[in-house]
Amino acid sequence: MSDVLKPVRKKSLADTVFDQLRQGILSGELEPGETLPAERALAEKLQVNRGAVREALKRLEQARLITIRHGGNTTVLNFRRTAGTDLLSALLVDEEGNLDLRVGRSVIEMRSALAPSIARLCARRGRDVIDRLDEILASMEANQDDRQELQMASLDFWATLVEGSDNIAYRLAFNSLRESYAHFAELLTDALAEEFEALDKYRALRDAVARGEEEKSARQAGEIIDLGATALLQVIEGLESMTLSDSEDQR
Amino acid sequence: MSDVLKPVRKKSLADTVFDQLRQGILSGELEPGETLPAERALAEKLQVNRGAVREALKRLEQARLITIRHGGNTTVLNFRRTAGTDLLSALLVDEEGNLDLRVGRSVIEMRSALAPSIARLCARRGRDVIDRLDEILASMEANQDDRQELQMASLDFWATLVEGSDNIAYRLAFNSLRESYAHFAELLTDALAEEFEALDKYRALRDAVARGEEEKSARQAGEIIDLGATALLQVIEGLESMTLSDSEDQR
DNA sequence: GAGGCCGAACTGGTCATACCAGTTGACCAC
DNA sequence: GTGGTCAACTGGTATGACCAGTTCGGCCTC
Incomplete structure (x- = not known):
């Protein structure tokens, strides 16, 4: 009752097969170089x-997790060397919904590295988003x-800034x-509070961008992000030391 | 004769359909929100x-370019808000192989933003790749x-550094x-020569990483990358001013 | 024996044709 | 108006056949 009821999503057969194989690959159960059974064999084994x-196989190929060769056989790729960032959210949570802390840390680190550059570029050529930044600040x-x-608004703020950076990458x-973030955003509302509540810093960033001050924009963005990043990394370190007993999760 | 003959790749039917639709979406011909014809109608129209x-549709969905709803219709997404970085190389080159300079610049900017952080993290926790860095330096x-x-070796150098950063993102x-880079690497060998030939800087970076000096590693990485980045951005500016006549490529 | 041709037996790719299962909207009873 | 019902969409699943590459071993030639 606290929130809207969840929308009841039903997975298709192919979705199920896809998830199953992907999980096998991401978990390392299916190793790079390994050849998958033929389509007909797989179909019989999975009863579909x-x-x-x-x-499912074509989608896995699209995601660069396998290669398919007409007439040859299908082999597992090393996704760490081939996949794109859209794999992040799948890597972050396993089949049971557990978070992979190493992946979480990676996401946080990337966020920290990109934020200053995003702000700089937005200051350089994205002044047209200032109005929308103001709306978000008002809210x-x-x-x-x-x-x-606040958390949702700050996400909007960054999304707008990224759009203003005019950098498609x-x-x-x-x-x-952001998609990865959605998996654990609710869990971190408190840890990140300091970041959201630094409204004056957000305003300073907006002003710097509006004036086209690239260096200052970058610095302000870095300050804001660091507030959350240090908090997040502390949370992760805490969780890591908690799960030292039953973990053999190196690779 | 200069190089190996190209491997003659033959596209499957579904590949062709996929490419066609993707190009339509990326070019803006098919706008976000627009609904695609039904599968049966498309099949008849395309004679497949x-x-x-x-x-093709399921792969487009996998790439987050469209959404498919059982019983409902299929609609085009705003890929700028949904897709992952694996779309970059498709965005970089259009159907005729022409480069989109804006995308190229984006790639260069991202490279510049990430390199220092990559070096820092590698210095922090990736000492085990030092041996491989040494091999690459020797070559x-x-x-x-x-x-x-040199160009290929420097790419290996960075790939190894990224691996050492132990950051999956x-x-x-x-x-x-890197995949985007491959599209125009040959064209830029000369422009980037200054970067490749700065062997002493690569060595300094390797040493800093080996000693775990995070700040210095980050700085050295930034210096190397900047050599190429400024050269690349100049090339792009030159090309941009060349194609001012027949360009209405704003969005 | 060495080299090359060739065909059986794999593999994935394409096709036609059903039918199942959700979604939508017009229509009708209340 | 409200709610139920039904027809006509939509995509999802299932078969079974055949086409098209790849692989590899056996045969033939030299």
């Missing part, structure tokens, strides 16, 4: 029609007490980061 | 089996006169950047 298997001021609202990377 | 159309020294070899982003 060949079309479903085929669809943040109006919701200073509601951390969840940043936008695409940001999409993947 | 429904299965081929279906496969660079042995090929000081061969720019092509960086690795995945790097994969996409």
Whole structure:
């Protein structure tokens, strides 16, 4: 009752096959170089029609997790050397919904590295988003007490900044980061509160961008992000030391 | 004759359909929100089996370019807000092989933003790749006169550094950047020569990483990357001013 | 025996044709 | 108006056949 009921998503057969194989690959159960069974064999083993298997395989190929050769056999790729950032969210959570802390840390680190450059570029050529930044800032001021609202607004703020940076690579990377973020955003509302509530820093960043001050924009962005990053990394370190007993999760 | 003959890749039907639709979406011909014809209709229009159309559509969905709803219709997404970095190389070159300079600049900017952080993290926790860095440096020294070899070796150097950073987000982003890079690497061998030939800087970077000096590693990486970045951005500016006449390529 | 041709037996790719399963909207009863 | 129902879409699943590459071993030639 606290929130909207979840939308009841039903997975298709091919989705299920896809998830199963992907999980096998990401977990290392299926190693790079290994050859998968033939489509017909897989279909029989999984008790589904060949079309479903085929669809799953083609999607895995699209995601660069396997290669398929007409007439030859299908082999598992080393996704760490081939996949793109859209794999991040799948890597972050395993089949049971557990978070992979190493991946979480990676996401945080990337966020920190990109933020200053995003702000700099936005200051250089994205002044047209200032109006939207102002709207978001206004909504943040109006919701200073509601951390969840603040969290969502700050995400909007960054999304707008990225858009203003007019850098498609940043936008695409940001999409993947945001998707990963969604998996554990609720868990971190408190840890990140300091970042959201630094409204004056957000305003300073907006002003620097509006004036086209690249260096200052970059610095301000870095300051804001660091507030959250240090908090997040502390959380992760805490969780890591908690799970030292039953973990043999090196690779 | 100069090089190996190209491997003659033949595209499957579904590949062709996929490419066609993707190009339509990336070029803006198919706008976000627009609904695509039904699978059966598309199949008839394109004179192919429904299965081929279906496969193309599912792959487009996998790449986050469209959404498919059972019973409903298929609609085009705003890929700038949904896709991951694996779309970069497709965005960089259009159907005729022409480069999109804006995308090229984005790639260069991202490279510059990530390199220092990559070096820092590698210094922090990737000492185990030092041996491989040394091997690459040795091969660079042995090929000081061969720019092509240098170029490939420097790419290896960075790939190894990224691996040592132990940051999966960086690795995945790097994969996409490298794939984009491959499209125009040959064209830029000369422009980037200054970067490749700065062997002493590479050595300094390796030493800093080996000693775990994070700040110095980051700085050295930035210096190396900047050599190439400024050269590349100049090339792009030159090309941009050349194609002012027949360009209405704003969005 | 060395080299090359060739065909069986794999592999994935394409196709036609059903039918199942959600979604939508017009229509009708209440 | 409200809610139910049904027809006509949409995509999803299932078969079974055949086409098209790849692989590899056996045969033939030299």
